[in-house]
Amino acid sequence: MFTPLELFIGQRYTHSRRRNRFISFISFASMLGILLGVMVLITVLSIMNGFEKELRDKILGVVSHVTVSGTNGQLADWTAKIDGLKAQQHVIGAAPYVQKQVMLTNGNLMRGIVLQGIDPKLQSQVSDVNFKMLNGSFSSLAPRDYGIVLGVEVAAALGVIPGDKVTVIVPQVQVTPAGILPRLKRFTVTGVYQIGHPEYDGMTGFIELSDASRLFRLGENIGGIRLKLDDLFAAPAIGHELQTKLGEEFEVVDWSQEHGSFFRAVKTERIAMSLILGLVVLVALFNLVASLVMTVNDKAADIAILRTFGMDANRILRIFMIQGSIIGIFGTVVGVALGVWLSLNIGTVIPFLETTFGFKIFSADVFYISEIPSDMRWSNVIWIAVASLIASVLATIYPAWRASQIQPAESLRYE
Incomplete structure (x- = not known):
C-alpha cells in the first residue's frame, strides 16, 4: 500500500524510540491535555444543558x-x-x-x-x-x-x-x-x-x-x-x-420575559465554564507547540539530510504538521468518544461514584435538583471536535515552518 513520504516520516516521529524522552513526555502531556479538555468540555456542557432543561421543565410545567x-x-x-x-x-x-x-x-x-x-x-x-x-x-x-x-x-x-x-x-x-x-x-x-x-x-x-x-x-x-x-x-x-x-x-x-433571569444565569454559567475549560485545551496546545519546537531542534540533522537528498521546504513543513496533527487528532477523537460516553451515562456513573465513596453530590435535603441531569447535544460535540482539530493543526504551523527554514550546511557543520 502506497504511503506518502511525509505521512510515513511524520507518524514515525510520533513514536520513534530514539527520541528524547523529555520531548516524548511533553508530547504525551499535550495529547492527554487535549483529550481531557475535550472530554470534560463535552461532559460539562451536557450537564449544564441538562440543568437548563430541568429548570425549564420545572418552571414551564407550572407557568x-x-x-x-x-x-x-x-x-x-x-x-x-x-x-x-x-x-x-x-x-x-x-x-x-x-x-x-x-x-x-x-x-x-x-x-x-x-x-x-x-x-x-x-x-x-x-x-x-x-x-x-x-x-x-x-x-x-x-x-x-x-x-x-x-x-x-x-x-x-x-x-x-x-x-x-x-x-x-x-x-x-x-x-x-x-x-x-x-x-x-x-x-x-x-x-x-x-x-x-x-x-x-x-x-x-x-x-x-x-x-x-x-x-x-x-x-x-x-x-x-x-x-x-x-x-x-x-x-x-x-x-x-x-x-x-x-x-x-x-x-x-x-x-422569557417573566423568567428570563433564570435562563440567562444558566447561559452565562455555561459560557463561563466553556471559556475556563477551553483554557485547558489551549494549555495543551501550547505544550504541543513546545514539543514540536524541541523535536525540530532534536531532528535538525535529520532534516538537513533530507534536504540534501532533494526534499524541498514545503515537504519538510508537511512532515511536522502531520506529526503534530496526529497528536491533536488522536487526543480529540479519544476525548470526544469519552465525553460522549460519559455524557450519555452520567446517570449511571454518578450513582456508582456516590455508592463507592459514600457521599451524595446533591443532597435532596439541600438542593431542588438532587440528581445530575445530562442533555448531550450533537451540535455541541461537533463544534468542540472541529474547534479542537482546527486549533491542533494551527498549533503545528510555527514549529513546522521553523523546520522548513533549516539550512543543511548550517546544521551539518559540526556533525
Missing part, C-alpha cells in the same frame, strides 16, 4: 408560555376572548386565571404568597402541575367550596395538611360599623403539591376561579388568560405578534 391580560389588571367577556386566542396559529391551549398577592394565616403562623385562581378543567391545557401533587388533586377545587391547594413549603410553614383550614387576608379593606377592617376569608386545604422550585413550592397557592373573582371582587371578570404554544422557543415572536393584533388595551408577556 404558561404566553400570558394575555388587561392593562387595568382585568379582562371582561373572557370566554369569547379564549375562543379567539385558541384560534390563533401555534396556540394549542388556553386557560383563564386570577392572580393576587395575599397573606395566609394559621393561628400565629403567617405566610405571604401569590394566590392564583384557576379553572381546574382548563388548567391542564397550559400546565402539568396536576402531575406534581403530593396530596389531593386540583379537581377538588369546586365553586363556592372555598378550597385551596398549597405548595409544600407553604403548607409546612403554616403547619397544615389537607383538611385543615387557613385564613386568607386580602390586601383590600372594607368599611364596617366597627371601623376599617382587612378582608378575610377561610379556606380549606384540599391538596399539597411540589414543583421542585422554591419560587412555587414556597410562594404560591391555587383556588377555584369563581372563588377568586368573588374574593377579589372582580365580578364576572378575570385577571388574564394563559396560553400554551406548540413551540415554547417561538413564544417571544408569537407574543409580539399577538400584542400587535390585540392592541394597547391588552398586555402580552411571554415566559
Whole structure:
C-alpha cells in the first residue's frame, strides 16, 4: 500500500524510540491535555444543558408560555376572548386565571404568597402541575367550596395538611360599623403539591376561579388568560405578534420575559465554564507547540539530510504538521468518544461514584435538583471536535515552518 513520504516520516516521529524522552513526555502531556479538555468540555456542557432543561421543565410545567391580560389588571367577556386566542396559529391551549398577592394565616403562623385562581378543567391545557401533587388533586377545587391547594413549603410553614383550614387576608379593606377592617376569608386545604422550585413550592397557592373573582371582587371578570404554544422557543415572536393584533388595551408577556433571569444565569454559567475549560485545551496546545519546537531542534540533522537528498521546504513543513496533527487528532477523537460516553451515562456513573465513596453530590435535603441531569447535544460535540482539530493543526504551523527554514550546511557543520 502506497504511503506518502511525509505521512510515513511524520507518524514515525510520533513514536520513534530514539527520541528524547523529555520531548516524548511533553508530547504525551499535550495529547492527554487535549483529550481531557475535550472530554470534560463535552461532559460539562451536557450537564449544564441538562440543568437548563430541568429548570425549564420545572418552571414551564407550572407557568404558561404566553400570558394575555388587561392593562387595568382585568379582562371582561373572557370566554369569547379564549375562543379567539385558541384560534390563533401555534396556540394549542388556553386557560383563564386570577392572580393576587395575599397573606395566609394559621393561628400565629403567617405566610405571604401569590394566590392564583384557576379553572381546574382548563388548567391542564397550559400546565402539568396536576402531575406534581403530593396530596389531593386540583379537581377538588369546586365553586363556592372555598378550597385551596398549597405548595409544600407553604403548607409546612403554616403547619397544615389537607383538611385543615387557613385564613386568607386580602390586601383590600372594607368599611364596617366597627371601623376599617382587612378582608378575610377561610379556606380549606384540599391538596399539597411540589414543583421542585422554591419560587412555587414556597410562594404560591391555587383556588377555584369563581372563588377568586368573588374574593377579589372582580365580578364576572378575570385577571388574564394563559396560553400554551406548540413551540415554547417561538413564544417571544408569537407574543409580539399577538400584542400587535390585540392592541394597547391588552398586555402580552411571554415566559422569557417573566423568567428570563433564570435562563440567562444558566447561559452565562455555561459560557463561563466553556471559556475556563477551553483554557485547558489551549494549555495543551501550547505544550504541543513546545514539543514540536524541541523535536525540530532534536531532528535538525535529520532534516538537513533530507534536504540534501532533494526534499524541498514545503515537504519538510508537511512532515511536522502531520506529526503534530496526529497528536491533536488522536487526543480529540479519544476525548470526544469519552465525553460522549460519559455524557450519555452520567446517570449511571454518578450513582456508582456516590455508592463507592459514600457521599451524595446533591443532597435532596439541600438542593431542588438532587440528581445530575445530562442533555448531550450533537451540535455541541461537533463544534468542540472541529474547534479542537482546527486549533491542533494551527498549533503545528510555527514549529513546522521553523523546520522548513533549516539550512543543511548550517546544521551539518559540526556533525
